[in-house]
Amino acid sequence: MIEGAKWRRWVYFYIPLGAFIFWLLFPFYWMLVTSVRPDRELYRPWMAPNYTPFWTAHPTLVHIIDLLTETLFTRWMLNTLFIAIFSTVISLLCGVFAGYALSRLKFPFAGSLGTGIFITYLVPQTLLFIPLADIIRNFQLGDTPWALILTYPTFLIPFCTWLLMGYFKAIPRELEECARIDGATRWKAMIYIIIPIAVPGILSAGIFAFTLSWNEFIYALVFLSSAQQKTVSVGVTSELVRGDVFYWGQLMAGALLGSIPVAFIYSFFVEHYVAGLTGSVKG
């Protein structure tokens, strides 16, 4: 906390913090206002005398209702949820085991393997989707959720592995050694001791993985083509922008509703999440 006179706290703390929060949350406010604004206000020119960009006098739910009834938005939400949960579970499972092995077991090339995994994470998705598209086509997975469930782990597993590797390394080795003397096999020591202690790390890896797959755009855009199969991020932008017509109200309602699950998960796990990132193991 900042010591000293009251004005110092305002100048160095509250005002910068307020500006930051405003900067951060304004887009969400904009989405909210736009999604409840009636069309006649939306398309009003900015010189009009009754132009009110920051609020609306006649809020309406018509865009949201349209979005839910006239478009495939609920379908997209379910698609996204299914894909995100599935790929997160796969990535977490692989990440936990790989991270544990890389941080704890001695085997040849463990170090270079760890670096290798990290490098795959550095390959930009915008390059990787081209060869992946070929693979997806060969396996005839195009336009199915499996195209994404199987490709998202290509960047999620390295991410989870690295995050968890760091976390496992922070857990004192003696805990596991003690468990093994106490009569646990390596497997049991991992299940009973290491994983319960690593829960904050695993949760934050999971939240990250879920968010990344929820928000993913390029793979979803390339690998899915029919409106039925799309995810929220692709569906909203491709189906609600027709040529040069932007359905602003529905677009913003879609964006707003689409960000609710992620926001919900973050707020629910925020404590674990912070503990996981700061890597604190309380002894």
Next chain:
Amino acid sequence: MARVLIRSLNKYYDDFHAVKDVNLEIRDKEFVVLVGPSGCGKTTTLRMVAGLESISSGQVLIGDTVVNELPPMDRDIAMVFQNYALYPHMSVYDNMGFGLKMRKVDRGEIRKRVYEAADILGIRDYLGRKPRQLSGGQRQRVALGRAIVRHPQVFLFDEPLSNLDAKLRVQMRVELKKLHNRLNTTAVYVTHDQVEAMTLGDRVVVMRGGVVQQVGEPLELYNTPVNRFVAGFIGSPAMNFASVHVTNGTSGLRAGNTGLAIDVPAEISSRLAPYAGRDVIMGVRPEDLEVANGGDPPGLCFEALVEVVERLGAESLLDLQVGEQTMVAAVEPNVRAKRGDKLRFALRPERLHFFDTNSEAAI
């Protein structure tokens, strides 16, 4: 209950030879302390007995079984770690019961044994708490309790007291000793603190650079160290060493340097005779330096300049300048010495130690 037998034990880490040909028999119910400076291989030796480090060559036997290839869980041992290694997500009760649970002991028995151990250690009130809610000393007790409930053949201790503050360490040391008397289980204890080693061990093993220097009862190490290292390591404050030149005088052997010259006592003469004309290292413990009274033989006295006086209450430590070297003397608190005083000290012939300059072995 079992003995532990270590035969020609070696450990290599790539090119580094960490433990060199260690042979040791730890008898049934014995409390043996491995002591030495950091990096001397004591912990590695213990971890090989525990099964946490692979054995490069040699054998470890617990009871009559060669355990080289047995995983830690099958060796019937319990280990207490320096940082306690309590499972942070479990209550004290679960921590203590974990080993038994893994071994599929039935619940009633686990409960009985945990309560029994908790009573011995006085931690019954904390059984429901998590480790982070406990103080250092309490955690240490839980770690001990976790070992006790298992009723293992051998206890292994890896510097269990070094994370405690000085006062608590002394207290826990006494409790450990009591605990061993009560449980009567074979124990191997690793520490770098020679006081702990001397007070706890039935026998003490001094190690340096992966090599066992000497094995013996505490007083044996103190009175008859086999080499300069053991002599300097055991005892606090450490033994004084002075390089002296041995000459063959008219009245027998003499040993001296710039600050002191003494007649070599008859009982040592025969051993020191081959060194006539050469340098040897003379060792004398601070507590064996006495302020001379009139009756001491002049051939065993020397003068020293007092540089620093440290009054500890029960005794006073004097930092002395003797010729070109410094020595420490531990004297009675009633000796009224101050900085700059010249004092005359007497050596007791039976308390003198001599070491070969090159091999550093006791003469």
